[in-house]
Amino acid sequence: MKLSYKWLGEYVDLSGITPEMLAEKMTTAGLEVEGIEPLAQAEGLCIGEVLECEDVEGTHLHKTETCVGEKTYQIICGAPNCRKGLKVIVALPGAKLPGGTIEAKPLHGLESNGMLCALFELGVDRKALRQDQIDGIEELPEDAPVGETDVLGYLGLDDTILDVSLTPNRADCSAMWNMAKEVGAILHREVKWPDYEGQADIGTDTDFQINLKTDKCSCYYGKVVNNVKVGPSPKWLREYLNAAGMNSINNVVDISNFVMLETGQPLHYYDLAKLKKHEITVVDDRQLTMTALDGVEFEIKTGDILITTDGEATGIAGIMGGEESMIDENTTSLFIEAAHFDHASIRRTSIRLNLITEAAQRFTKGIETPAMAKAVDRSVQLLREYAEADGFEKTVIAGETGYVPQVVTETLSHCNGLLGTSFTMEQVVDTLTWLDFRPEVNGDEITCHIPSYRIDIDGTADIDEEVVRLLGFDSLGSTLPEMAATVGQLTPVQSFRRTTREMMKAFGFNEIVTYTLVNEDYATKGFNPVGEPVALAMPMSEARKVVRTNLINSVMEVVQYNEAHQNSNLAFFEISKVYAKGKEDERLAIVLDGDMQSDRLHKYAIGGDFYALKGIIMTWLSRFGFAESRIRIAENQMDTEHFHPYRSAELYLDRKLVGVFGELHPEYAAKYDCKRVCYAELSIEPLLTAKTGRIRFTELPKFPSVSRDIALVVEKSVSAGDIVKTAKNSGAKILVGAEVFDVYEGEHIEAGKKSVALSLTYQTDHTLKEEEITSAHQRILDNLSKRLNAELRG
């Protein structure tokens, strides 16, 4: 909120406290001051009178003779309202304005010794000005003292504005009176509110009826005020409204705004003559279009709180009044509305209509119900004094305020116990007294009577907070919690992730983190989605519409980005949750684009192909103790849209699907401007639930092993896996290893066949005899020949 230092001074003695000092103290106490700005910034001004004014031909300019007391200057002015006899603000050469220093220089070839000013040129916020004040120079009253040099003082612009950021719990401070109380508590200075109480307790009988037809309006104060004279506001009133960033309209409207700023209670004044009946009904069951104060039409829906008279809408409750009953210069009788509307409903309506008015914001943040009476009292007082009102009717009150004074009892020991402090009873009571909490002490107990505007206070923790924020956090010590010892350790899945990360890092992969929200296509058409995607109700963009059900597209976007930025040989991994309706899965994505390791100088490379990826995955699985026998690599029949149909595989652990890996389909890769990319997306869940054996040491073999290499010619369709399996299943007990070390097709090999070189290792619990080896070896060859039609290559 914009807080006027000068206005605040009306209630609290600020002598000896500069705006800067005040700002620091407020910030320390939790009312963060984000900026300090003078209301206007200008040096070297004076008040002048336009003695002569003639148009400069062919331009919008005027040539003036402007008198500033003893001297008269020729000043050229472009404002449309510049005219003879006008009292104006003059910035003479050397004057300093926010826009720069004024110099005497020719304008359109005519000598000009300064500038006639508009208020915004002095730094006044345009929002606080009427359109005519922005379009032209400021028109000073006829009695303005020509020659006066304290122009800012004369204009009431000699003020400083503190920009205070209020936390949602301290919305009460957006009312000046309450802010003054807060500042008083911070500075330990007495606060004086105007003597307003009971001002509205007067009036003749009234025929005005108020009906509440919705429980979203719990209470409504209405008062008819007759014989009002609408006119300009007094100078002080205009100045304070300007300081608060509001512009002055007329005395009556200004008073309603001023009282709202003082008390926090939004008010609406209706022109009584324009109400079709002396009746107001508050409803929330209408659906219609209405024109509000600013002339714009709004769609009202069922549930919106509406003010009606004789069945017709006269205002969007708590947000904006209707155009038809607006106060104007001819208004003589008013109806004052001070009501309490449901904050949630006002919030919904104002957000939907995009009508975030001062009133709506105040209702949304919460207001004390006693503020209604305060606002009506203060309205009566000011209308009588500044709008010559004298025909008051009795206040009509519909509903109940429901206000129950809040009493909170805290103990000194509990307070110090929670804070870890050792504040004395005297310190605490002093603080609470300055807050107007009227503390009563009974032994260790402190009973606080909370002022009505402090709707944020309803428990002991609130009292403790008040104490510590006002006595200062600087006094707090530093300790560590004293309690029973607890064991801190990672859960199995957390350790699993860390080990995986370390491993991937060692293989040269860069970890990436990508966005969870993706476009709809990615989630529905993507690889191996975990289920039906979770879609946002109100997405911010097409690109971030649903929660991803897989990682492939996000990861490929990173590959594409990097390729486009001249980064090559990419190796990334990501560990992330994916979601579907009612489902959650955690995935490891691995991508290889280019070589996994390569070195041109030393001429070697580990290509980023299917086998590199397979090697990583198998190492990863074995790292967690899963023996090869539990793993099945099957042909990919699940997703040949994203994967190369003949260079990818499904991976199973204990018959449970872990994921798919291999080369991506060139057409899919091309979408990301890539050629050969290898990708794996693996679900972590099956690994976490699968049992792993303990680490067991077996005695190292005492007798040497013997290896025999053979070359077999088989049909091309026979896989290496089949050959190894067949060799191992031959019943040769001394076979401890079978490994393919070369595959060859081409010259010297019959078409449709291939040569596979196999290394067989034999070992047992004694030194092998030649005949043992030969017998086992033959057995294997026989089996390979029988099962796979494999011939020993000559």
Next chain:
Amino acid sequence: MSDRIEEVRSQALQAVASAENLDQLNQIRVQYLGKKGLIQDMMKAMKDLPKEEKPAFGQKVNVLKSEVSTAVETKQVELAKIATAQKLERERIDITLAGDALRLGTTHPLVMIQQEIEDLFIGMGYKVAEGPEVEQDYYNFELANIPKDHPARDMQDTFYVDPNTLLRTHTTAMQMRELEKAHGVKPIKLICPGKVYRRDDDDATHSHQFMQCEGLVVGDHVTLTDLKGTLEFMANKLFGDGRKIRFRPSYFPFTEPSVEVDVSCPFCNGKGCSVCKGSGWIEILGAGMVHPNVFRMNGFDPETTSGFAFGVGLERVAMLKYGINDIRNFYLNDVRFLKTFDRFD
């Protein structure tokens, strides 16, 4: 004949001495000591000598033989050494050529910070809690003392899926799940790191997705000073020794009192610099004492229970720590950015 011995000796020794390599030396050895060598010839010539001269001559030839043999052997060691040295020199390589380009991967900086915080708190007996990112309104807001239409809901604009489901806006949702699960049993010491989401347009300082880590301690006598001490520990771990902590009053619906926490600027040691905008302090997190309503709703008696909670933004920490100016870097994953974090810190 004696002259002949002397002559052979001087020739042989000279030849050995002047041998330039092992091949030459071998030729010399054969020439003098071989079966058909000069010395053997002299032995053979002995038969023509008178009998009485034979022993003396034989002895002399033997001495000669042994002398030449020794010279050859000595020379052989010497030449072998030279040969080895020459061979090694021929094997000279350019040690300034680059070593093998072995690639080590990197941990994402956000994960690095997360693990750093995890390790610190695990050491102090905290557990690391986890929870769903697609969360119920109930855990994200209701249990956190932010009922429907509470103004604080404006503070964190939410991605709703349906009226009861949302993308969690803060890791507080996990705290609430853990509190509920505890069924009133104390103590609780946990941290909960994770991704969170808010309706923000992505720019240099805003991201619709970011990471938080919150901490929660609940016991019988947990105090605000415990919070301060704990956060001092964390600040020192994250930003280096000697950090100081400052509390400023603030507001969060789930804590009371609530504080904004500043750490003394690690770049200027609190003297004031461009990072801390001259103040000497940098705001790093929000914290407070668990609100009694939160305890009540989760089945704890606020009269006999107290606790603190804090929440830190991992991007904020990483940006400060590593001087990153644009939050989008974390999600662009440019390899050059990622490789910045390939070392122990």
